[in-house]
Amino acid sequence: MIEFSRHRLENGLDIILYPDYSTPMVAMDICYHVGAKHENPHRTGFAHLFEHLMFGGTKNIPDYDIPLQLAGGENNAYTTNDLTNYYLTVPKDNLETAFWLESDRMLELDFSEKSLNVQKNVVIEEFKQRNLNQPYGDVWALLRELAYTKHPYRWTTIGKEISHIADASLQEVKDFFYRFYAPNNAALVLSGNIDKDRCLQLADKWFGSIPKRDVRQTDLPVEPEQTEFRELTVTRKVPDTALYLAFRMSDRRSREYYVCDLISDVLSSGNSSRLYRKLVQEEQLFTELDAYISGDHDPGLFVVSGKLNKGVSIDVAQKAVWIELNKTKQDPVDSRELEKVKNKLEANHVYAQMGYLNMAQELATYENIDRAEMMNDQLDWYRSITAEEIRETAQKIFRKENCSQLNYMAQ
Amino acid sequence: MSINRTIAPALHPIGKPDLVRPEKHVLKNGIPVYALKAGKQEVCKIDFVFNAGVWYQPKQLLASLTNAMLQEGTAKYTAAEIAELFDFHGAYLQCTADYHYATISVITLDKHIGKLLPVVEDMLKASVFPEKEFNNLLNRRKQRFMLEMEKVKILCQKKFSQVLFGEGHPYALGLKAEDFENVCLDDFVDFYNTHYHAQNCELHLAGQFTDKVIQQLDHHFGGDDWNGTPVETPQFHAQPQTNKRERVHKEGAIQSAIRLGKLLVDKQHPDYFGLQILVTILGGYFSSRLMLNIREDKGYTYGIGANFINLNREGYLLIATEVDKSYEEATLKEITFEIERLQNEPVPQDELERVRQYLTGEFLRDFDGAFALGQAFRNLHDFGLDYSFYDNYHQAILSITAEQLQQLAKQYLQTDSLYTVVAGQ
Numbered sequence: 001m002i003e004f005s006r007h008r009l010e011n012g013l014d015i016i017l018y019p020d021y022s023t024p025m026v027a028m029d030i031c032y033h034v035g036a037k038h039e040n041p042h043r044t045g046f047a048h049l050f051e052h053l054m055f056g057g058t059k060n061i062p063d064y065d066i067p068l069q070l071a072g073g074e075n076n077a078y079t080t081n082d083l084t085n086y087y088l089t090v091p092k093d094n095l096e097t098a099f100w101l102e103s104d105r106m107l108e109l110d111f112s113e114k115s116l117n118v119q120k121n122v123v124i125e126e127f128k129q130r131n132l133n134q135p136y137g138d139v140w141a142l143l144r145e146l147a148y149t150k151h152p153y154r155w156t157t158i159g160k161e162i163s164h165i166a167d168a169s170l171q172e173v174k175d176f177f178y179r180f181y182a183p184n185n186a187a188l189v190l191s192g193n194i195d196k197d198r199c200l201q202l203a204d205k206w207f208g209s210i211p212k213r214d215v216r217q218t219d220l221p222v223e224p225e226q227t228e229f230r231e232l233t234v235t236r237k238v239p240d241t242a243l244y245l246a247f248r249m250s251d252r253r254s255r256e257y258y259v260c261d262l263i264s265d266v267l268s269s270g271n272s273s274r275l276y277r278k279l280v281q282e283e284q285l286f287t288e289l290d291a292y293i294s295g296d297h298d299p300g301l302f303v304v305s306g307k308l309n310k311g312v313s314i315d316v317a318q319k320a321v322w323i324e325l326n327k328t329k330q331d332p333v334d335s336r337e338l339e340k341v342k343n344k345l346e347a348n349h350v351y352a353q354m355g356y357l358n359m360a361q362e363l364a365t366y367e368n369i370d371r372a373e374m375m376n377d378q379l380d381w382y383r384s385i386t387a388e389e390i391r392e393t394a395q396k397i398f399r400k401e402n403c404s405q406l407n408y409m410a411q
Numbered sequence: 412m413s414i415n416r417t418i419a420p421a422l423h424p425i426g427k428p429d430l431v432r433p434e435k436h437v438l439k440n441g442i443p444v445y446a447l448k449a450g451k452q453e454v455c456k457i458d459f460v461f462n463a464g465v466w467y468q469p470k471q472l473l474a475s476l477t478n479a480m481l482q483e484g485t486a487k488y489t490a491a492e493i494a495e496l497f498d499f500h501g502a503y504l505q506c507t508a509d510y511h512y513a514t515i516s517v518i519t520l521d522k523h524i525g526k527l528l529p530v531v532e533d534m535l536k537a538s539v540f541p542e543k544e545f546n547n548l549l550n551r552r553k554q555r556f557m558l559e560m561e562k563v564k565i566l567c568q569k570k571f572s573q574v575l576f577g578e579g580h581p582y583a584l585g586l587k588a589e590d591f592e593n594v595c596l597d598d599f600v601d602f603y604n605t606h607y608h609a610q611n612c613e614l615h616l617a618g619q620f621t622d623k624v625i626q627q628l629d630h631h632f633g634g635d636d637w638n639g640t641p642v643e644t645p646q647f648h649a650q651p652q653t654n655k656r657e658r659v660h661k662e663g664a665i666q667s668a669i670r671l672g673k674l675l676v677d678k679q680h681p682d683y684f685g686l687q688i689l690v691t692i693l694g695g696y697f698s699s700r701l702m703l704n705i706r707e708d709k710g711y712t713y714g715i716g717a718n719f720i721n722l723n724r725e726g727y728l729l730i731a732t733e734v735d736k737s738y739e740e741a742t743l744k745e746i747t748f749e750i751e752r753l754q755n756e757p758v759p760q761d762e763l764e765r766v767r768q769y770l771t772g773e774f775l776r777d778f779d780g781a782f783a784l785g786q787a788f789r790n791l792h793d794f795g796l797d798y799s800f801y802d803n804y805h806q807a808i809l810s811i812t813a814e815q816l817q818q819l820a821k822q823y824l825q826t827d828s829l830y831t832v833v834a835g836q
Contacts, residue, residue, distance in 0.1 A: 022451045023779050024426060060416040065698045069765045072425040072772025074696075091775055093423035100420050107416070121710025125666070129713050129733050133666045135561045205414065237663065239557040271482070271494035280551075281490070281544070287551040307554065340499045347501025347520055354452050354780060 002353065002376055004363065007200060011212045012184030015203055016363050016372050018191040020356045026192040027089045027357040028098045030106070031364035033187075034180035035082040036159075037152040037220060037298070045159020048079040049123050049168060050176055054086065056115035058104045071097035079157050082297040083368045089357055092193040096202055102188075103206035106181060111174055123165050127158050135238045139305075139408060146232050147246045147301055147404040151223035182213035187367040191360040223248075223299060229400045233407040240287070240307045243317050244406040247302040247397045249293065252369050258381045259393040260293050260302050265341040266333055266390070267291035267304070267324065272340070274324055275304075285312050285320050297369050302397055314407045328394035332387035345382050425771040427805060428778040430798060433615070433788055436625050438633035440609045444625060446616040447788060450781035453521040455618035457628075458785075459535065462642050463513035463606035466581045470598060471590040476548065477602045478508040481515060483544040486537035488530055490544055496530055510581060511723050511793070513606070521620050525627060532631040535607055540600050553591040560588075564733060566659045567668035567834035574657055574830050575674065575727060577650030582722060608639030617785030649674060649725055651830065659834035667739050667835025671730040671746060673828055678721050678794050684807035685819045690719040692758060692766055692816070693749060694730060700749045701730070709745065711738040723793055728824075736836055743831065750829075753820035757813035770808045774801075 004018040039046045054077065055064050068075055068088060075088035090098050131137040140156050148154035159165055188207065190199050226248050250256035268275045268291040275289045289306035304325070308317050352358055363372045433447035468474040482504060483490045497504045502519035515534065517527055559565045569584040576583040614628060651674065676682050694701035694717025701715045715732035734742045758766075778787050791800055 020451070024428065024775055025779060061419075066765060067419050069696070069698060069769040069772075071422055072768050072775070074769075074772065074776065089776060091423075091425045091772055094420075094425070096420035097422065100416070104416050118707060118710040122706055122713055125711070125733075125735060126713035128666050128735060133563065133664060133733070135558055209413065237561075239561060240554055270498035272491060272498040277491055277494075281547065284547055284550075287554045309550070310554075336499070340495075343499060344501040350452050350520060351454060351518075354450060354454060354782075356779075 002359070004372065005196060006372070007203075009183065009203060009208055011208065011210055012182075013203070013207050013210075014187040014367065015200070016187065016189040016367060017194060017196055017199055018189070018356075018359055018363060019194050019196070020192050020359065023192050023356050024092055025089050025356065026092050026095050026098070026190060026194055027087060027360040028095075028102060029085065029087040029189040029191075029360040029364045030102055031187045031189070031368050032084045032086075032181055033185050033217075033368055034084055035080050036155065036157045037081045038180065039152060039155075041152070041155075042164065043168060043172065044155040044161075044164045045123070045127075045157070046164070046168060046172070046176060047084055048157050048159070049119065049165055050173065051077050051079045051084050051086075052119040052123055053109065053111075053115060053173060054105055056112060056119070057110050058108060059110045060104050061101065062110065064101060064105065067097060068101060073098065081153055081157060083365070085361065085364055087357065087361060089192075095194070095199075099202045099206040103210060106183065106186065106207065107210050109177060111170055111177075113170055116168070116170055116173060120165055120168065123158075124162055127162055127165070131158060136236075136242065136408065138236075139242070139244065139406070142232060142234065142408075143244055143246055143301075143303075143404065143406050146230055146406060147248065148223055150221040151298060152220060153223070153296060153298065153300070178213060180215065182215050183207060183210045184212045185215040185217075187364055187372075189360045189364045189367070189372070191363070192356040220298065226402055226404075230404040231407070232405070233409060235409045235411050237411045238408070239410060240310075241314065241410045242305065242307050242408040243314055243321070244408065245304040245318070245321060246404045246406070247402050249300055249302045249397055251299045252295070252297040255381070256393055256396075257293070259385055259389055260397065262338075262341055262382065262385055263328060263390055263394055263397075264291040264293055264302065265344065266328065266337060269341060269344060274327075275306075275321075278324060279306075279320055283320065284309055285317055289321075314409075318405065325394070325398040329391060329398055332391050335387070338387055338390075342382055346379055349379055422768075425768065425775065428775050430778055430787065430801065431784050432798065433617075433785070438614075438629045440633050440635050440638070442609055442612050442614060442632060444614040444616065444628060445788065445792070446620070446625065447781065447785050448619065449784050450618050453619045454781075455519060455521045455524060455616060455620040455624070456782055456785065457517045457524070458615040459515040459531065460613045460615060461513045461607055462511065462611050462644065463602070464509050464511040466511050466645065466647070467606065467642065468581075468602070471586050472552075472594060473598060473602045474508040474513060476545075476552065476594075477599045477606070478506045478513040478515075479548060479552075480540050480545060480599060480603075481506055481534040481538050481607075483548065484539050484541045485530075485533035486539060487533045490541075493530055493534070497527065500526060502527055521618070524620065524624055528627055528631045535632070536637045538603060538607075540596060540603070542596060545596055545599070549591060549594065553588070556586065556591070557588065563661050563664050563666060563668035563834040564731075566661055567670045567832050570657055570659050570834065571670040571672065571729075571830065571832040574652050574654075574832060575649065575672065576725070577652065580647050580649055582649070582725060605639065606642055609635070609637050610639050610641045615785060615789065618781040647724075655827070655830055657830075657832045659832065661834055661836060664835045665735065666733045667736050667833050668733050669731070669739070669742060670832045671829050672728040673830055675719060675726045675728050675823060677724075677726050678796060678800070682819060682823070683726070684804050685811055685815055686823060687719050687804070688766065688770065688808060688811055689753065689816050689819050689824075690717050690728060691770060692762070693717045693753060696766075696769055698765070700752070701746065704749060705732070705742055705745050709738075709741070711735070711742050711745075715742075721794075728829075739833060739835065747826050750820070750824050750826055753824065754817065757817045760813065763813055763816075767808055771805070774805060774808070
């Protein structure tokens with residue numbers, strides 16, 4: 001049981017406090033409930049670009065990093081399709097500096113043309129470094145585009161194309177801030193060596209006066225059910241041909257999500273898993289083969305991806321994967337195998353608690369999905385899943401007309 | 412009540428970490444066990460460490476593949492059974508070979524240690540090196556290698572290491588595609604027999620464990636049934652090449668990878684701490700000079716960093732970045748400018764104060780948690796240092812002066828002494 005407390009300021013800011021006195025440090029994590037899925041289709045990559053601008057200083061505090069470094073702190077941030085997460089760690093005695101810095105950039109940024117132009121350039125270089133100049137760097141862009149037609153998950157966090165980033169204007173930056181960055185659209189998580197009363201007092205002092213904003217969470221386009229098999233073949237200058245099968249699955253809060261997670265573990269968690277033993281070791285059709293869920297909050301993807309051994313055709317490879325997928329549809333997972341994947345999830349749950357920063361991020365993620373309390377229910381959910389339920393879900397997910405296949409051919 | 416947000420909250424002195432140290436035990440056959448007890452969760456990491464890294468291999472691939480083959484089958488367990496046992500207990504088995512050491516790490520809930528040790532025992536004493544698994548592993552490693560060779564940063568790093576240490580030195584990354592062709596399984600079995608035995612082994616524990624674990628370790632690893640001849644450490648000396656600038660061509664690369672650096676002093680040297688602080692100012696944190704200039708002002712790159720890297724036998728400066736080809740020359744010019752600025756002007760007091768504070772904070776972060784404390788011990792132990800090293804470093808962070816830093820920059824960072832390697836179109 002992970003013991004934490006929950007609070008809320010009058011302006012709607014949710015606060016989660018998780019004490020861990022084994023460290024002299026505190027982690028502060030602020031999660032804004034905005035991600036790439038909230039972007040305008042002509043300004044993809046904007047949430048992530050905006051994340052960079054959050055480090056450009058405010059009217060009150062022209063430089064974000066320097067005061068934090070003076071406090072002995074360190075920070076970073078990341079953007080996903082569903083959220084933007086800012087985190088820092090600081091020695092416990094200098095925690096107030098963190099409150100001061102984070103509250104001020106929630107209040108208002110110093111929107112500057114120079115900062116925008118530099119960060120556009122930085123993000124464009126990031127785009128090149130991660131996606132264009134990297135073997136297999138465009139896989140997720142292709143796969144999302146294939147698997148989704150309406151929902152904004154059809155583009156990646158970094159954005160669809162460089163021009164979307166290059167063309168962003170300062171007015172758009174301001175609008176985005178006032179639309180999504182607000183105490184009533186964020187969660188503040190503190191973990192580590194904290195005193196509850198002092199944290200609440202500081203939260204009230206620094207965040208309490210930030211006005212509530214009119215956050216309009218509009219309904220996102222719903223992805224229609226997939227009714228036919230989709231296939232895309234591309235040729236690239238890469239050493240090995242790769243195969244990707246993406247199946248549509250349910251959202252992060254559904255029971256199906258947990259069942260799919262267990263199925264992916266049965267198929268590919270660890271060297272004893274089915275795909276590794278059968279198709280990598282025994283038949284040697286693949287040199288790498290994985291099954292995983294995308295983990296998105298709205299209905300997401302169950303992905304099987306692998307690199308083919310030399311001389312193996314896409315057709316042979318995909319048939320072999322389907323044989324393994326069909327087994328999960330026909331035969332219930334045996335009890336030891338089910339016990340194994342559940343044991344692993346339980347152990348991972350304990351390992352995760354070894355780091356205070358990791359805990360702050362996990363709690364923030366669950367708070368973004370729904371409520372941080374979910375984190376404590378996870379194991380019960382997994383524990384309650386039966387072999388029969390796994391079989392039923394496999395039957396529902398692993399259908400050809402529910403599949404998008406990407407053939408990534410080596411030139 | 413309204414608050415004045417332009418005034419920063421008062422800062423408090425940053426404390427020193429409480430460095431938990433390991434307790435030393437010795438197994439019946441003389442194997443030393445360093446057991447560091449820390450942390451809240453009942454999780455334990457056990458490292459079985461052998462002098463069997465790249466430094467000791469007479470041929471490419473021997474160190475890494477021998478190490479990886481330990482999980483591919485033993486007298487009592489098949490590869491599938493080994494994997495099954497670890498997975499079933501939610502434990503992790505990691506086999507890694509670096510420059511000096513080959514390590515088998517077990518990360519597990521404390522309660523399962525007893526079930527895993529018999530398997531590790533058989534891996535260390537009776538691995539069988541099955542041919543099918545070996546060929547499969549070799550093939551997969553080759554494919555992974557070919558993929559790495561597509562990346563400019565890897566091409567650049569390989570060339571840089573060869574320039575800095577000289578071809579044939581263990582720190583020079585010399586692996587080639589053809590090395591995968593002329594391997595002979597017997598060489599790996601030989602390497603296993605000569606390097607994986609009780610006289611070439613150390614154990615390191617970190618986390619929460621019961622005292623019973625030492626007895627268990629003695630039971631499985633303390634006998635004289637896996638003795639061997641102590642391994643001699645070969646001698647190598649770095650021989651940097653004379654040509655200071657190299658280019659690796661990569662057709663079609665959009666970005667170029669840049670590496671600059673040179674050999675510096677080792678960890679015992681009196682200038683070590685000062686150089687660590689100097690390199691931090693240059694490129695070791697987010698508000699470093701390279702980051703502020705080349706990323707935050709010019710926008711040439713997603714990231715640039717400078718590090719003073721310490722391997723057991725050499726320490727070296729490494730400046731690394733990836734930039735669009737069109738920014739290549741401008742980036743090199745700015746790097747030179749920033750290094751010369753460190754030589755020509757003393758670091759301003761406010762910047763020095765910020766680096767002091769940042770590094771004292773890093774001090775706390777670096778030693779946080781059981782596994783980090785275990786690593787902190789290795790960083791002393793592997794270099795023949797004791798805990799006074801950290802006290803001295805802490806003291807140096809607090810007391811170093813701008814004049815001393817400028818002097819170090821003049822002495823060690825002369826720009827014509829730096830090697831530059833660029834990989835790109």
